[in-house]
Amino acid sequence: MTQQERIKLQMNESKSMSWWQREDLCYQDGVLFFAGQSVADLVREVGTPGFVYSMGRVLQNLDRLHNALDDAGLDGRHSVLYAMKANRFAPLLAALKQSGKCGIDACSPREVEHAISCGFNANEISFTAGSLSRRDYRLLSRYEGLFFDADSIHGIRAWGEMFSGTQIGIRVNPGMGISRDGNERLQYAGDVTTKFGIYKEQFHEALAAAKDYGLDVTKIHFHTGCGFLTPQLPIWESIIEQCQWFIEQCDSVTRVNVGGGLGVPHVESDQALDLQLWAQALARQFGDKGLHVEIEPGDYLVKDAGLLLLEKTYLERKRDVMFLGVDAGFNIAPEPANYNLPFQPVPVFYQDQPLQTYHVVGNINEALDVWYENAQLPDMDEEDFLVLINAGGYSSSMASNHCMRGEFKERLLG
């Protein structure tokens, strides 16, 4: 039996232990392996709570995007800008720069500074953010070659004051948006007027402002949602169609940036995003227009490339519920508590034992500090460890020191 066959066999043993398993994240003889390393060893070496990231997985995710866009006919006409707000761990950014396969999407002057300190050049960075202060503009003015997407007419004027005669992008808002399960907390655009970008109603005023400052609008940027998977692709494409109107108003546009928002499965019933369908939609919309297509994935590159290593603190029945406590809370990985995006808990040791039902909870004194309700896990020993999958994006980068529980380790694996 080859190793792959063995992995497949073990994956079939228990359904609730299987949906998330893949070649670089699976059980081998009862021990969880990640990126070719025993997670039991990682727990010992890195410590808990600790984030481990697989650079191999990040690059696989990145290659998969490039390949899908190439195959759809956009070869040589697309770029990937990594949304560094998802995970700014310096070794990870440095390795991305080394790969030569992406630029950076930054949203604050400090992010630009950090990306540059990790090796990126200013002209590999695209900047998109709202509500910039005078201090922000002053800081940004240091970085020659940085590409600026204005999020407001005010932003066009502020940039024009500093860099009259250059190229800029405009972030537009099509007034439509999607998110995973219609999650309102992640809605960037839609029926309700949001702060993001410039709407149709104000777009001609925006173009006039750009003209006043001699700015060439060469890029239209729009972000239509967050965490979409295959079922959302038809709506996603209809939103892109709405954005064609903006491109048509503006002869100088050579680039279109469709933002990120590509989702990854969080629960067993989620299907992975069909990248072929996604790339074909982009090719259909922009392929015959000669436009260069930019995408800004954050989560898609790093989320499933990260694990949060945790130590079990206690197992105890409270009233009718079995609680399994761990040594970190939502403050170091806020998505499950604040965005209803569950992180599947996975035991480090597992050999087809019977499963029990637990609420996995953290150590923060707040009712919302629950990692996962009704998790199916094997009975665990007194000193045991588990991991949360999908902890690679918007976790450590959003961590706080709430309750002074903000300490954690981070390590980049090969």
Place this chain on the structure above:
Amino acid sequence: MTQQERIKLQMNESKSMSWWQREDLCYQDGVLFFAGQSVADLVREVGTPGFVYSMGRVLQNLDRLHNALDDAGLDGRHSVLYAMKANRFAPLLAALKQSGKCGIDACSPREVEHAISCGFNANEISFTAGSLSRRDYRLLSRYEGLFFDADSIHGIRAWGEMFSGTQIGIRVNPGMGISRDGNERLQYAGDVTTKFGIYKEQFHEALAAAKDYGLDVTKIHFHTGCGFLTPQLPIWESIIEQCQWFIEQCDSVTRVNVGGGLGVPHVESDQALDLQLWAQALARQFGDKGLHVEIEPGDYLVKDAGLLLLEKTYLERKRDVMFLGVDAGFNIAPEPANYNLPFQPVPVFYQDQPLQTYHVVGNINEALDVWYENAQLPDMDEEDFLVLINAGGYSSSMASNHCMRGEFKERLLG
């Protein structure tokens, strides 16, 4: 006209500018004053984004609690333990220690360490937290005199292993809870089984575990909710009544800790908590039992003693909405975005101008980064400042560096 009369007159001029005004936070000749200082001066001296805290206000809030409990007949039989997780700014903690008027409620080993570094003694600190790791217990074992409330039977055993023969508290869960407007995200106890404390169903097992280790259970601790105001007091008292059962099971109890949860007004329609009614309920429940009553206010002491100073970044119509941007986002003060607790925006300069309707938004690239919808504010100049009130609790202490926008100033005023 006395200064007080002048303030009163100005407060009546515009209702939406008036509900939050008080003697130490009000307009004087068109300029906002806080803790005796011009906020225009504070903006210049401290910078934006910046938190300013009034120690005078904190001590007023603390005195008000003590006085209400004294007046209700609990003089000499109550203690205040400040829930430092609300705001751990070191000068503020040091000044609280100096006042001699409260101890500390801590919820992590690092909080204990920090409180001690600010001058508190271990025996002035009460520790209550769940899901403690072996490392946590090791760290706590350094602090002789620290009072420990066990949140689980596991916790009783872990403490007993280290400190057999000492006194402990038990945090219980009455299975009922309240919160401001029934906010589920702040629900500590209630119909749904939560991770907090020990339920009736397991309480006798808990007492037996304490006995096994020779631990004297001298305190019953319960936290029944969060942010309650006067209308919630009758429910709050009925929850306390439920907790009497636990006290009755346990002869050795001399102290009862009712947690915090005392709310402050967030919007015009909120009425300040009637402390007389609150204290009378406590006296009614515990006055004739000879029990010492502990309370653990966090927000009640610091929330309305803090302002967040912000610079206006832009004013712009997007589709049908006027947006007013500021130079900080929800990552440095998460309550409005994550807990639906609005922070009223207040202009630094105001002289009875006509008001307009704005959405006040931050600089974070997330849909939920909205400070206040439909705020009534005067037309503002290009370079102008505003403050958010009620930013003294669970703001800076929960701040993250999301989008690398985590920098802010802090200053304690007299």
